[in-house]
Amino acid sequence: MSQRPNFVFFIPDQLRADALGVFGNPHIDTPHIDALAQRGTRFTNAFVQHPVCSPSRASFLTGWYPHTAGHRTLTHLLQPHEPNLLRILKDSGYHVTWAGMRGDTFAPGVTELSVDEYGFSVWPTATGFDGDYPDGVWSRLFYRGQVPDDGRIDPDEAAIRTAEDWLRNPPDQPWVLFLPLIAPHCPFQVAEPWFSKRDRAALPDPLPPGDTAAEPRFMQAVRDAYELGEVTAEQWREVVATYYGMIERLDSQLGRIMSAVEQSGAADSTVTLFFADHGEYLGDFGLIEKWPSAVHDCITRDPVIISGGGLPGGGSSSAMVELIDVLPTVLELAGITAPHRHFGRSLVPLLHDAGLPHREFAFTEGGFTIEEEPQLERPAFPYDRKGDLQHADATLVGKVVAVRDTRWTYVWRLYEPPELYRRDTDPQERINLASDPQFDDVRHRMHEAMTRWLVETADVVPLDPDPRFPQVELPAPGAVVTP
Numbered sequence: 001m002s003q004r005p006n007f008v009f010f011i012p013d014q015l016r017a018d019a020l021g022v023f024g025n026p027h028i029d030t031p032h033i034d035a036l037a038q039r040g041t042r043f044t045n046a047f048v049q050h051p052v053c054s055p056s057r058a059s060f061l062t063g064w065y066p067h068t069a070g071h072r073t074l075t076h077l078l079q080p081h082e083p084n085l086l087r088i089l090k091d092s093g094y095h096v097t098w099a100g101m102r103g104d105t106f107a108p109g110v111t112e113l114s115v116d117e118y119g120f121s122v123w124p125t126a127t128g129f130d131g132d133y134p135d136g137v138w139s140r141l142f143y144r145g146q147v148p149d150d151g152r153i154d155p156d157e158a159a160i161r162t163a164e165d166w167l168r169n170p171p172d173q174p175w176v177l178f179l180p181l182i183a184p185h186c187p188f189q190v191a192e193p194w195f196s197k198r199d200r201a202a203l204p205d206p207l208p209p210g211d212t213a214a215e216p217r218f219m220q221a222v223r224d225a226y227e228l229g230e231v232t233a234e235q236w237r238e239v240v241a242t243y244y245g246m247i248e249r250l251d252s253q254l255g256r257i258m259s260a261v262e263q264s265g266a267a268d269s270t271v272t273l274f275f276a277d278h279g280e281y282l283g284d285f286g287l288i289e290k291w292p293s294a295v296h297d298c299i300t301r302d303p304v305i306i307s308g309g310g311l312p313g314g315g316s317s318s319a320m321v322e323l324i325d326v327l328p329t330v331l332e333l334a335g336i337t338a339p340h341r342h343f344g345r346s347l348v349p350l351l352h353d354a355g356l357p358h359r360e361f362a363f364t365e366g367g368f369t370i371e372e373e374p375q376l377e378r379p380a381f382p383y384d385r386k387g388d389l390q391h392a393d394a395t396l397v398g399k400v401v402a403v404r405d406t407r408w409t410y411v412w413r414l415y416e417p418p419e420l421y422r423r424d425t426d427p428q429e430r431i432n433l434a435s436d437p438q439f440d441d442v443r444h445r446m447h448e449a450m451t452r453w454l455v456e457t458a459d460v461v462p463l464d465p466d467p468r469f470p471q472v473e474l475p476a477p478g479a480v481v482t483p
Contacts, residue, residue, distance in 0.1 A: 015276035032255035040307025041315030063342025100159030142186035184246035194245035206283030210430025271309035293367035315354035410446030
């Protein structure tokens with residue numbers, strides 16, 4: 001590129017990769033996301049580094065794994081002394097605008113250091129989380145269903161309108177528009193026309209559980225606590241249809257942003273990055289929502305798309321990719337050297353040749369130790385039962401690492417036996433082969449890869465050294481020091 005590009009970050013929350021048309025779903029209509037991918041490159045083997053919102057966001061903004069600096073909870077957010085992508089871009093001369101408001105990323109003071117503008121020009125008049133649930137099991141499915149189109153503006157729509165307003169007069173200097181949205185995060189709810197677009201009867205049933213005797217214990221514990229065994233196939237399809245409606249609304253909102261970029265005259269110089277922070281069970285394995293030590297494909301595989309700004313179109317890469325690769329990719333496109341050591345690897349070569357290799361392994365981690373139980377959240381309804389489970393038996397949410405290559409997934413759990421799944425024949429990771437001796441060599445190879453990864457990424461040495469003998473200012477012996 002002859003000049004530094006602008007960047008649009010369009011980041012849904014809790015979006016499964018396989019819930020998009022361009023990632024192979026025939027039951028949903030996502031024309032704007034599909035078109036974005038056609039204009040750029042999609043990555044079909046991209047994985048998040050944590051299955052929960054805040055740790056995942058901290059990871060892709062720093063290029064660090066969650067364990068590197070302890071960003072493993074919803075409440076240990078990025079600190080003023082830590083690097084993050086938005087601040088690096090701002091410090092390098094970009095005008096950075098965060099349209100909307102989210103409180104699950106930056107600790108106090110970091111937003112002000114990292115962006116030039118933050119918040120809404122069009123304020124929401126509805127929270128998106130208020131309202132009653134239908135009777136019965138619906139509240140335990142995080143399902144509200146159809147919500148009225150009563151003119152109220154939820155936070156996502158407010159953020160989109162704010163971004164549209166901003167794009168009517170963007171700055172002359174290179175800019176960043178950061179759009180982290182809430183949908184399709186539960187509660188599962190959407191207004192017309194999105195609610196009724198999907199024929200429920202035409203949708204397939206969710207994936208049933210695999211070998212329940214060899215699955216992690218949290219799965220049955222969640223099914224029991226939320227009484228998910230009582231959910232009928234029709235109810236699961238209703239939840240899926242509503243989730244798809246939320247995505248189709250999201251797709252329409254992306255189309256509006258792309259149209260606003262086009263109308264601003266900046267389309268040829270703007271790179272759009274589309275990705276999520278993690279996925280969603282959506283009835284698969286008889287589960288709903290997510291879990292801090294859940295590492296299944298439906299939770300961790302991410303719909304990464306990078307497009308525009310003169311980059312080639314029509315690319316589809318099956319290389320192993322991690323979400324922390326976003327940071328070095330953006331910095332290389334912007335001509336910026338990272339001011340810190342990180343673990344991401346730029347995707348720019350794959351944007352020009354999608355057939356290139358990238359990583360041998362992708363890693364995801366989550367969970368906690370028993371000793372960290374007092375630090376776990378105590379969420380309100382309808383998350384209350386999940387919180388209660390974690391406090392009652394912290395081993396259900398024990399530390400976990402998943403190691404993937406193009407053929408295998410190996411899962412190591414602190415308090416439970418390991419898991420091994422063959423991705424090429426069991427892509428949903430249902431059949432645990434870890435106890436089969438014929439795969440001992442695979443399990444050993446993946447375990448060694450995990451050990452090496454943990455050692456190599458355990459911490460970072462800051463680039464700026466401290467003096468070993470700093471000047472110490474103390475009063476002279478016998479001097480009287482007055483407070």
